[in-house]
Amino acid sequence: MTPEEAVLVGERRAVISGVGQSDVGRRLFRDPLALTAQACLAAIADAGLRPADIDGLATFPGGMDTPPGFSGVGITDVQDMLRLQLSWYTGGLEMPSQLGAVVAACLAVSAGLARHVLCFRTVHEGSAQAGGGRASVTPGGGGGSFRATGFMEWTLPFAAPSAAIWVAMFARAHFDRYGTTREQLAQIALNARRNAARNPKAVYRDPMTLEDYLSVRMISEPLCLYDCDVPCDGSTAIVVSAAETAPDLRRPPLRVEAAGTAIRGRPSWDQFDDLTTMACRDAGAHLWTRTSLRPADVDVAELYDGFSFITMAWLEALGFCGPGESGSFVEGGARIALDGELPLNTNGGQLSGGRLHGFGLLHEACVQLWGEAGERQVPGRPEVAVAAAGGGPLAGALLLTR
Amino acid sequence: MSTPFRILPRVTDRNRHFWTGGRDGELRFLRCRRCGTWVHPPAPVCPACLGDDLDVVAASGRARVATYTVNHQAWMPGPELPYVVAIVELPEQHGLRLITNLVEVDPAEVRIGMEVEVVFEAHPDDEVWIPLFRPVRGNGR
Numbered sequence: 001m002t003p004e005e006a007v008l009v010g011e012r013r014a015v016i017s018g019v020g021q022s023d024v025g026r027r028l029f030r031d032p033l034a035l036t037a038q039a040c041l042a043a044i045a046d047a048g049l050r051p052a053d054i055d056g057l058a059t060f061p062g063g064m065d066t067p068p069g070f071s072g073v074g075i076t077d078v079q080d081m082l083r084l085q086l087s088w089y090t091g092g093l094e095m096p097s098q099l100g101a102v103v104a105a106c107l108a109v110s111a112g113l114a115r116h117v118l119c120f121r122t123v124h125e126g127s128a129q130a131g132g133g134r135a136s137v138t139p140g141g142g143g144g145s146f147r148a149t150g151f152m153e154w155t156l157p158f159a160a161p162s163a164a165i166w167v168a169m170f171a172r173a174h175f176d177r178y179g180t181t182r183e184q185l186a187q188i189a190l191n192a193r194r195n196a197a198r199n200p201k202a203v204y205r206d207p208m209t210l211e212d213y214l215s216v217r218m219i220s221e222p223l224c225l226y227d228c229d230v231p232c233d234g235s236t237a238i239v240v241s242a243a244e245t246a247p248d249l250r251r252p253p254l255r256v257e258a259a260g261t262a263i264r265g266r267p268s269w270d271q272f273d274d275l276t277t278m279a280c281r282d283a284g285a286h287l288w289t290r291t292s293l294r295p296a297d298v299d300v301a302e303l304y305d306g307f308s309f310i311t312m313a314w315l316e317a318l319g320f321c322g323p324g325e326s327g328s329f330v331e332g333g334a335r336i337a338l339d340g341e342l343p344l345n346t347n348g349g350q351l352s353g354g355r356l357h358g359f360g361l362l363h364e365a366c367v368q369l370w371g372e373a374g375e376r377q378v379p380g381r382p383e384v385a386v387a388a389a390g391g392g393p394l395a396g397a398l399l400l401t402r
Numbered sequence: 403m404s405t406p407f408r409i410l411p412r413v414t415d416r417n418r419h420f421w422t423g424g425r426d427g428e429l430r431f432l433r434c435r436r437c438g439t440w441v442h443p444p445a446p447v448c449p450a451c452l453g454d455d456l457d458v459v460a461a462s463g464r465a466r467v468a469t470y471t472v473n474h475q476a477w478m479p480g481p482e483l484p485y486v487v488a489i490v491e492l493p494e495q496h497g498l499r500l501i502t503n504l505v506e507v508d509p510a511e512v513r514i515g516m517e518v519e520v521v522f523e524a525h526p527d528d529e530v531w532i533p534l535f536r537p538v539r540g541n542g543r
Contacts, residue, residue: 147412154443156409157532158503159473159481168471169489176469176514220487221472270489270501271443275469 001292009290014106015253016400017116017241018047019366024201024234024354025126032072032124035235037081040120043237048250049116054239055087056114058101060121060358062091069128069231071121078120088113096261096283097304097390098358099398103259105240115245119238121359125231151268164228164307166269167391168220171309173275175222180312180327182222186213187330188308188344189226189351195338196348198376203230203354227308232354236363252402254369257384260287260397267393277313277323280304280388283395284317287386291399295319298399299382300368301342302361305349310391315344318386318397343368343378358389362398369402407480408523410530416444419458424522424531428460431498440495461498463520465490465535468499472509484509490518490535506536 006012020042022035044051063074075091078084088108096103098121105117148156155161174180190213196202208226216225246253260283265272272278288294295318303314312326320342321329330336336344347353347364354360365385367373388397413421420442423430432441434448435455447454470488486504491497504512505521518535525532 146409148409149412153411153417154501157411157530158487158501159408159478159485160487160501161409161477162475164475165471165473165477165487168473169469169487172471173469173514218472218474220475223471270499271497273497275489 001290006292009258010110011103011106011256011259011290013110013243014256015241015243015246016238016256016366017245017249017253018043018045018049018239019363020044020046020237021201021360021363022235024203024232024356026203026230026232026354027126027130028233029127030233032122032233032235033077033081035124035233036073036078036120036122039122039235039237040078040082040118043118043239046250047116047239047241048248049239051082051084053116054082054084054118056105056108056117057084057086057089058105058108058117058119059091060095060098060101061093069123069125069233072124073120073122073235078118086114088117096263096396097394099362099387099389099396100261102238102240102362102398103261103396106256106259109240109242115242117240119240120235121357122235123231123355123357124233125355126233129231154270162220163391164223165220167307167309168223170275170278170313171222174309174312174324177276178324178327182214183210184327184331185222185227185308185312186210187333187336188305188311189213191330191333191336192305192345192349192351192353195346195376196352198374199347199353202348202352203232204348204352223307223309226351229306229350229355230352232356234354234356234360236356236359238359238362238366251370254366255401257293257399257401258287258290259399260284260290262286263393263395269392272393277316278310278391279393279395280310280314280317280390283397284314284319284388287397287399288319293384293399297384298342298386299380300346300365300378300385301344302346302365302385302387303344304358304361304389304391305345305351306355306391308351311345311349313391314388317395318388338376338378346373346376346378361389362387365400369400408525408532409478410525410528413529416446420444421530423460424524424533425526427522429463429520429533430458430460432456433459440498442498442500461492461494464538465492465500465518465520467504467512467514467516467518469514470504470512472512486512488512488535500533503534504536505534
């Protein structure tokens, strides 16, 4: 990339100035708006700002009542709670993954529409699903007059309401074509649990062995229970600021080096051209067209693990290994450990840390770059981190530097 | 999946041919009259030539298992566990695929590449025929 081309990378005029996170737990039974307030006020203070400085607001997926606990908090809730005076805001589902809200915030400050954008994501799936278990997620659970529409038209009639089933089919295709094994896939879950033990906020911190993994019940083959992330309650907030505000901030902000937002394949789980990868293939390749850095420059990777196989797909998509090679890449687990060549999902990810839905991984990437990760801090002062979110047709990634 | 419990699709003018073809034993899709491209899910424009003259035609009903999963989790009341969810690809066109259930097969016997054929589960009161697939008999596999 030439200096002239680099000028055109608009996201580079954005920085991350602060992060915050509420209490996180399997089931907190707390008002999701209260959790959101906790995260947002922490992030604003972390940046060295006051709520009056915030003039932009961004979230994924916006306020919605179903599925239960997926999001109870939208833009208007937070704007009104903090009486924010906004120059720009956005919230919605149809964007390049959960991190699409943060990418949009980067573009807003880059374009001068806002100076400090508060980005947040709140989940309360743990509490909301406490009564009915995962079955409560299925729309129209009892059938009746409910009729499936949209993408669900092609899945619900076949009793395939869950991403667990869709991801399982991609994992099966990967296993079949490349010889990937459950023992290899297990490393994603085992690594997450090892790291979660060093994260006081993680939902599951007890040690897990390969034997535990191989003997737990199947959900949708080849995915077992430990291949699925854990629904939880919690809120995460990130403040994106215009780079020129750096002197106003509490500490040197993190630079946004590049975003990856592309999707070239068809935007659904069943029609995507290659059933062994996902839209992450396109977003990952796109990211590297916007920077001179290379995969070997990355010191820490926080890659979406709604299901363990999605992390494998991201490892390939971001070029840490070739297509089909993620199984051998993670084999044994040493390479992806905290002291390994590519420390991965250092807070326990969503598999053991809790399903904070993409934002938790970005939060962790920031904390690691600032050297504030405590017991789980990656050694050697990492300088470059990648955070990536989304599975199937959802994919977005951010490359950050300090 | 012997229980005929299903969450049914909302039938519209755009998708009616697909969900009702089973009444006549036919797996129907849109196909461009001009360039022959099969269009699924249904849309009003051919993605290959951008023509809008789309015909409803019957596919052979044969397919091959592109990938699958044996599901053990009860996501909803009704289906008997475990059951097989598959993505099948039709020989009519590369990438012409459906999510479906495989029936009349031991889940442990399912393989990627397995030859299957359509069989319809009728919900005549709701005017919906669900296309399921089973192993091709005789010369199959």
